[in-house]
Every structure is written in structure tokens, then in C-alpha cells.
Amino acid sequence: MADTLNSPTAADPAAVPRVLVLANAYSYRLEPFLAAAAKIGVAVVRGLDVPPAHVRAADDVLGLDFRDADRAVRQVRAYAARHPLAAILPTDDATVLLAARLGEALGLRHNAVASAEAARDKLQMRLALQAAGQRVPSFAAFTVDQPVAAIVAAVAARIGYPCVVKPTCLSGSRGVIRANNAAELAAAVERVRRLLAPLRQTTLLIEGYLPGREYALEGLLSAGQLHVLALFDKPDPLEGPYFEETIYVTPSRADPAAQAALTACVAEAAAVLGLREGAVHGEARLNDQGAWLLEVAGRSIGGLCGQTLRFTHSASVTLEELILRQALGRPVADVARERQAGGVMMIPIPAAGTLVGIVGEAAARAVPGVESVTITAPLHYPLVPLPEGESYLGFIIARGATPEAVEAALRQAHRALHFEIEPPLA
Ligand SMILES: Nc1ncnc2c1ncn2[C@@H]1O[C@H](COP(=O)(O)OP(=O)(O)O)[C@@H](O)[C@H]1O
Ligand SMILES: [Mg+2]
DSSP, X not given: OHHHHHOXXXXXXXXXXXXXEEEOTTOTTHHHHHHHHHHHTOEEEEEESXXXXXXXXXXXXXXXXXXXXXXXXXXXXHHHHHSOOSEEEEOSGGXXXXXXXXXXXXXXXXXXXXXXXXXXXHHHHHHHHHHTTOOOOOEEEXXXXXXXXXXXXXXXXXXXXXXXXXXXXXOXXXXXXXXXXXXXHHHHHHHHHHHHXXXXXXXXXXXXXXXXXXXXXXXXXXXXXXXXXXXXXXXXXXOSSSOOOOEEEESOOSOHHHHHHHXXXXXXXXXXXXXXXXXXXXXXXEXXXXXXXXXXXSSOOOTTGGGGOEEESSSEEEHHHHHHHHHTTOXXXXXXXXXXXXXXXXXXXXXXXXXXXXXXXXXXXXXXXXXEEEEOSOTTSEEOOTTTOXXXXXXXXXXXXXXXXXXXXXXXXXXXXXXXXXXXXX
């Protein structure tokens, strides 16, 4: 379908808007955008993070170096001179900065480069929120080459325990570790330092531990106005020492006042950072003092989790369709999430080793309410759990009449799965 739309021989090519979708070639986020574009009759050119020389000359794919924005801007400008672009879409954290740069250069709907940068960097985000008077935990930044004893002394004086150590520019809870005392903090700092060395990142953020329940918000910004698409509960306690995501369920079971506080917290943070256009994904905690922002990003939800969301208009609409529509300046405010509840379980890696077998997939799929079970971890490859790892074993998606039913289905399906993991050789 996409091929016909992308073909220059389509009936009236000028009438079909063309969108540049930025993604890593292996990203799970690419395919749903391609499907959405095909469904609503939009042509797509994929901007993939592969060396330009490795991409065959074609009208529907560009090889872009995501770290060389100047060069990417030149390439996309040259491309757009031949094939006008109607919008540029980031699909994940790796693409938000380039999308902002390209949107600015081509005069298309975009987030300011500074806002995309601030939303990608946890220290910049905390500083901006603090300067704007938003509620933030106490925090301090350090570099990986500072002596551990100096870091521990500074944390004792300025933050206290429990605290959370985290890299400033990773995601998926990679390198995020809770420490309850000086010894745990010293170990956490050493561990995050080892993780960051090969990644050439040098900043450590340490902040006070925020107790409370955690929520995620998926929304769309149009000219700075937030349209909430879904508020998710995270029903598993996330108390550390590592913070693996497991279950997300929407609609939220929090009371209306709590939901309003969480929504306002994410909306204010987006406004403070200057995010104004496109998908936003926010995470926040709620306790007796109110809502506290963990982070907000100018992109949609990651992995396969977007499948949890379905919207009703005249027919069923996906999250990616809505994002495309908004990017093209089409109305989205009249679209609401479907009535039933939906949820996802990101199946965590329980131990390091090699995945050699999976038992129970059929049983997990047979659980009433379960819509799909997708194992994404390949067999015979090393599994790395958090805090160093950066992937899940897979995703379970479920739908049902109530959030309780969805949560129960996800847990039952997860219990039905057994992953055979051979321990690593010493
Ligand atoms: N200050 C904090 N207090 C309590 N929990 C935290 C804090 N910071 C992070 N976490 C936990 O760690 C998870 C990951 O941290 P986050 O800052 O969102 O980084 P990432 O980009 O890796 O998702 C959060 O979802 C939350 O559960
Ligand atoms: Mg997070």
C-alpha cells in the first residue's frame, strides 16, 4: 500500500502530502507510522540513521547521520526541493533533536531546538523546571571523574537518603539506581560510571527519592495546547533499587482530582520546556504533596506500547494516525480513546544469561482479554537486565471492560510464560 502512495506514478502525486518519518532502521516505532500513513493516504519518506552511502537512491528513503545535523539539514533541504515535505515526525528519543532542527530549517511545524534539547537532558529539564518554580526533588549534578567520596559527601549535605542516581541522557530506566545510604550510593555511582564510560556520557544526576504512585501521560500538543490522549496507571510498585517498567493500564483508576493534578504537572512542564507541537510522553509521581514530574519527552510512547491505544472517530484510529494528522494541521481534538480499557506489560529480563527457550506462548495468548503476545528478544543472544540493559523480552497487550480486568489478564498471561535462560559462563 505504501509503495503505491510513494510511487511518483500515483494518480495525482501533488495532492498527496509527504511526511518525513525519522527512525532508526530497526525501530519498532517505524512500522506503525508507515501503516498509519498508508491508511490515511499520506506519502512517507523514511529518514533512517544509516550512512547515506549505504542507502540506494530512492524517493522514499534517506540515509541520515542523526549526529551530524548540519549535513542532515542539507540532505533534507535538497530532497525537499524535489519532493516538498508537509511535515517531519520524530518517532523516538533518538530522533527528537534532529526533527526539531529539520523542522526549523524547513519552516515546518516543530518544537524549538532548545526545548527538544532540554527534554532530552534530565539535568537541563530539572534546572528549567526549578527556575520556573515547578515542584522538583532536590538534585545535584556530578561528573563521572569526581571522586566517589566527594559525591557521597555532597549528597549527604544537599540531598540525603534515599536518593536516585541516573544518567542525564539515557532512557528506559537504564542506569537509574536507588541508594538508601552512603555505601549503596558509592556502589551505584561506580556502577553508573562503568555503564557511561563506553557511551561517552559524563554527567550523573542525583536526586531525592520521590515516594508515591507513578503514572504516564500520552498527549498531543498543538500550538502549545495539550490534548490528553491517555493517562496510564503503573500498578506495580516502582521502589527500586532498579526501576523496570512492567504494566501500564488506561484509563487511570486515580480519582479525578489526582488525574487533574498529574495532567497539569505534565502540561506545565511541557510549557516550561517550550514543547509546543506533536506527541508528548510524560511521567509523574503522585504523593500527599501532589504531583511531581519525573520527565516529559517530545515523542510518543515507546516499544510496542502504542498498540495499547485505540481511538474512536468515525472508525478506529491508531495513535500514529493521530500524530500524523496533528503534524499535518488536521483537527485531533474531536478524537477520544475507545471506551474499553487497555494495557501493556513490558516483559522485563529477569536475569542475565542467554535466552534458549520460551514456553507457554499459546497459553498466554489464550488468556481472555489478551490481544497479542510478542516476544522481541531473539534466542541465543545475551540478555542484559537492568540497570545496564536496554530491552525487554517482549510485550503483552490486553483489552477489557475495566482496568482491573486488563491488569489481571496481563498478569495471568505473564505467569503463563516461562523463559529458559542459561546463566552466563563465568
Ligand atoms: N527522583 C526519583 N524518585 C523516585 N523514583 C524515581 C526518581 N527518578 C527516577 N525514578 C524512577 O526511575 C524511573 C526511570 O527514571 P527516569 O528519570 O524516568 O529515566 P528514564 O529516562 O530512564 O525513564 C522512573 O520511571 C521512576 O520509576
Ligand atoms: Mg522515564
